[in-house]
Amino acid sequence: MHPARRPGPPGAVVQPQPERSPAVPYPSQPTPLSSTGLSARPVVLGVDLTSAGARPGAHRARGPIAPRPFDGERFLHLMRTADRGLLDFVSLDEGFLLHPGRSQVTGRLDTAVAAARAARVTAGIGLVAAVDTVHVEAGHAAVALSSIDRASSGRAGWQAVRQSRLPEADDAWAARVELGIRSVTQVWTGRPGSGSGAVELDAEGRFRVDHDGIRFAVRGRPAAGTDDALPQTPPPVVVRVRSEASAALAGRTADIARIAVGDAAHAVRLRRLVRDSALSAGRDPEELRVLAEVYVVLAAERASARARLELVEALEGTAAMGDGLVVADTPDELATLIADWTTAGAVDGFLLRPSSLSSDLDTITDRLVPALQHAGLFRTERTETTLRGSLGLSDAERAREALPTGRLLSA
Numbered sequence: 001m002h003p004a005r006r007p008g009p010p011g012a013v014v015q016p017q018p019e020r021s022p023a024v025p026y027p028s029q030p031t032p033l034s035s036t037g038l039s040a041r042p043v044v045l046g047v048d049l050t051s052a053g054a055r056p057g058a059h060r061a062r063g064p065i066a067p068r069p070f071d072g073e074r075f076l077h078l079m080r081t082a083d084r085g086l087l088d089f090v091s092l093d094e095g096f097l098l099h100p101g102r103s104q105v106t107g108r109l110d111t112a113v114a115a116a117r118a119a120r121v122t123a124g125i126g127l128v129a130a131v132d133t134v135h136v137e138a139g140h141a142a143v144a145l146s147s148i149d150r151a152s153s154g155r156a157g158w159q160a161v162r163q164s165r166l167p168e169a170d171d172a173w174a175a176r177v178e179l180g181i182r183s184v185t186q187v188w189t190g191r192p193g194s195g196s197g198a199v200e201l202d203a204e205g206r207f208r209v210d211h212d213g214i215r216f217a218v219r220g221r222p223a224a225g226t227d228d229a230l231p232q233t234p235p236p237v238v239v240r241v242r243s244e245a246s247a248a249l250a251g252r253t254a255d256i257a258r259i260a261v262g263d264a265a266h267a268v269r270l271r272r273l274v275r276d277s278a279l280s281a282g283r284d285p286e287e288l289r290v291l292a293e294v295y296v297v298l299a300a301e302r303a304s305a306r307a308r309l310e311l312v313e314a315l316e317g318t319a320a321m322g323d324g325l326v327v328a329d330t331p332d333e334l335a336t337l338i339a340d341w342t343t344a345g346a347v348d349g350f351l352l353r354p355s356s357l358s359s360d361l362d363t364i365t366d367r368l369v370p371a372l373q374h375a376g377l378f379r380t381e382r383t384e385t386t387l388r389g390s391l392g393l394s395d396a397e398r399a400r401e402a403l404p405t406g407r408l409l410s411a
Contacts, residue, residue: 044349085365089126126387128157133180154386251277260324
């Protein structure tokens with residue numbers, strides 16, 4: 001089965017999505033990459049390694065798909081490969097699994113634990129972990145994130161998620177996630193003795209709880225002369241954008257917005273919604289990075305990449321590819337697409353989802369990144385030591401002002 005193709009650069013393949021409005025025709029001949037100096041703001045480039053976790057068994061029309069267990073050594077090798085490619089960050093989404101299951105998943109690997117372990121074997125790449133901000137108590141979520149930040153010396157990132165087995169309207173999802181973000185943010189920005197209702201830590205890592213209730217009141221007593229044990233700067237917040245409600249949420253609370261779109265016109269619209277929401281919330285829109293998700297199948301020749309994509313579709317279907325852009329082509333053509341979208345202001349960068357973690361991640365590191373470097377769109381060395389610095393985001397004080405504060409769920 002050949003996937004439907006939108007008008008666009010050779011190899012840009014997008015899965016059929018009838019619910020979307022027709023795409024604006026993409027230039028039939030993409031602008032060739034040329035060698036220039038490094039742009040004022042380099043392209044942000046991340047890679048999603050969620051599929052490095054275990055894979056549950058499944059059965060497709062063409063036959064069964066065997067379960068795959070989690071391999072820690074393989075995972076760390078992939079992290080080192082992404083770090084070698086000077087990528088901005090690695091993302092571990094909520095689907096990161098520890099044990100393969102069939103009808104039910106028998107175990108879930110804590111993304112924060114995995115990211116903290118990867119911090120020990122990487123030098124400069126950001127580590128973005130999905131942490132549930134609704135079902136996990138705010139203090140515990142903050143401590144989990146701080147463990148990554150300490151282990152990596154400031155390279156932690158946080159994707160706010162709400163884990164649920166039941167479908168949920170996007171506006172309801174956004175409202176719940178925003179409460180979680182505000183709760184965890186207040187833990188980070190609160191201070192012992194401030195009466196803010198935050199769950200805080202003393203110098204020995206113990207929880208201090210303040211609570212004012214109808215039936216009782218509790219005041220935690222901090223150790224004399226100590227400050228809270230959390231790092232001073234909150235990690236960058238990542239929000240997945242699926243609709244106007246989540247775009248508004250990203251504008252109010254996020255540093256990075258992940259969008260899944262099939263064409264540049266849709267990306268422009270969502271990016272504008274996010275930036276307008278940021279402006280309405282009193283934030284600087286330039287302090288936001290909007291990244292488009294793209295499922296990539298890369299090969300030295302276009303025909304080989306498309307053949308691999310068709311094989312993946314036949315064996316595993318299209319569900320794993322997601323709702324965003326699907327590109328089966330050469331690294332040079334993908335670099336051209338990245339240049340076109342970022343130059344046109346559709347996005348600030350891309351979050352790549354490799355179809356084959358081994359071969360496609362190697363191709364991203366060894367072929368795609370050099371092509372972007374040659375065009376002056378990507379760094380040739382690391383000059384920043386934190387994820388905020390790598391993304392070109394503000395310093396600690398401005399970062400605190402950018403995030404909202406509000407009533408804690410745990411108060």
